[in-house]
Amino acid sequence: MSKIAILPGDGIGPEITAQAVRVLDALGESFEMEQAEVGGAGYAAHGHPLPESTLKLAKQADAVLFGAVGDYQYDTLERALRPEQAILGLRKELGLFANLRPAILYPELAGASTLKPEVVSGLDILIIRELTGDIYFGKPRGVRECPDGPFKGQREGFDTMRYAEGEIRRIAHVAFQAARKRDKRVTSVDKANVLETFQFWRDIVTDVHKEYQDVALEHMYVDNAAMQLVRAPKKFDVIVTGNMFGDILSDAAAMLTGSIGMLPSASLDANNKGLYEPSHGSAPDIAGKGIANPLATILSAAMMLRFSLGKLEQADRIETAVKTVLKQGLRTADIFEDGTQRVSTEQMGDAVVRALR
Numbered sequence: 001m002s003k004i005a006i007l008p009g010d011g012i013g014p015e016i017t018a019q020a021v022r023v024l025d026a027l028g029e030s031f032e033m034e035q036a037e038v039g040g041a042g043y044a045a046h047g048h049p050l051p052e053s054t055l056k057l058a059k060q061a062d063a064v065l066f067g068a069v070g071d072y073q074y075d076t077l078e079r080a081l082r083p084e085q086a087i088l089g090l091r092k093e094l095g096l097f098a099n100l101r102p103a104i105l106y107p108e109l110a111g112a113s114t115l116k117p118e119v120v121s122g123l124d125i126l127i128i129r130e131l132t133g134d135i136y137f138g139k140p141r142g143v144r145e146c147p148d149g150p151f152k153g154q155r156e157g158f159d160t161m162r163y164a165e166g167e168i169r170r171i172a173h174v175a176f177q178a179a180r181k182r183d184k185r186v187t188s189v190d191k192a193n194v195l196e197t198f199q200f201w202r203d204i205v206t207d208v209h210k211e212y213q214d215v216a217l218e219h220m221y222v223d224n225a226a227m228q229l230v231r232a233p234k235k236f237d238v239i240v241t242g243n244m245f246g247d248i249l250s251d252a253a254a255m256l257t258g259s260i261g262m263l264p265s266a267s268l269d270a271n272n273k274g275l276y277e278p279s280h281g282s283a284p285d286i287a288g289k290g291i292a293n294p295l296a297t298i299l300s301a302a303m304m305l306r307f308s309l310g311k312l313e314q315a316d317r318i319e320t321a322v323k324t325v326l327k328q329g330l331r332t333a334d335i336f337e338d339g340t341q342r343v344s345t346e347q348m349g350d351a352v353v354r355a356l357r
């Protein structure tokens with residue numbers, strides 16, 4: 001029996017996670033679900049955003065369903081105790097290196113995108129962001145005395161961009177394998193014209209591609225990719241890129257689809273164990289009001305079934321149920337438009353559960 005660690009977190013985390021758990025329950029499968037505190041809730045209950053007991057549960061489980069963390073009330077804590085440390089700690093401890101973020105525009109929400117309907121209608125792309133390397137973790141880093149050039153002797157900030165060959169290879173494999181199940185096209189985004197690290201990235205991705213001749217590979221500079229994402233986003237299928245470029249491009253892609261409340265994500269390790277969470281944060285501005293959109297978390301649960309638990313049919317059932325409630329015109333406040341019916345977080349959960357049956 002699959003074991004799922006449920007980590008609701010703080011802010012809107014508990015409200016949206018509760019709806020995803022109801023949906024999982026309604027599938028009629030027997031999962032073992034165990035809940036634990038994380039983020040602000042971990043700090044409140046155990047004095048740490050990632051308590052030992054929570055980490056242990058996450059390690060034992062086949063998959064982790066994570067809500068969100070980062071409510072305002074924890075803003076004044078020192079950095080090591082801030083809720084966001086929980087997600088960084090989990091990524092590191094669980095060896096999660098591939099962040100998958102699908103950006104799908106449901107036809108019913110075409111009016112919610114900031115771009116013209118003809119540019120985004122039918123959008124279905126997958127951004128794969130590497131999570132362990134790049135300038136975010138490279139050492140040395142810090143502030144020092146500038147050793148040369150016109151600013152010699154002044155203070156300077158510096159970071160180090162690095163990517164190990166094995167780190168690039170494993171994310172490239174994830175991208176090509178994902179593309180095989182989709183439209184068989186990968187765009188690798190880099191800055192090979194300026195950065196040594198990303199010329200190396202390009203060379204390694206090209207080498208891994210030899211094993212996937214059924215998939216088309218295109219290389220694109222990140223500045224052009226940013227432009228193409230808003231000009232003609234439907235031209236992409238799978239985008240694979242490094243940690244920093246992926247951080248930025250995936251947020252831009254998220255906005256094409258109208259609401260961050262609709263976007264799920266997966267963070268995978270080498271064995272398809274994963275952590276699944278909505279792309280958004282803890283939305284402190286609406287926490288406790290019962291108006292948050294639970295669909296990103298419900299769709300994250302579907303990704304969990306597909307990637308970590310091998311329940312493809314059940315994943316499809318959830319995604320179909322989400323499409324059904326959108327067709328029925330049900331909308332939480334973030335996607336509400338004239339002519340649709342405004343529902344609460346819980347009513348949206350109810351509707352998905354009904355649509356499953």
Ligand code: NAI
Nearest residue numbers: 068069070071087261280281282283284285286292293334
């Ligand atoms: P956010 O995603 O929490 O909120 C941005 C805006 O989107 C807000 O107006 C919010 O009300 C709205 N929103 C977000 N999710 C929604 C949903 N499901 N339904 C309806 N509206 C929704 O991002 P923000 O405000 O930048 O960050 C708030 C806190 O969350 C910060 O402490 C941040 O560090 C944390 N955060 C945590 C993440 C995580 O748990 N993995 C990811 C991103 C941010």
Ligand code: MG
Nearest residue numbers: 247248250251
């Ligand atoms: Mg980001």
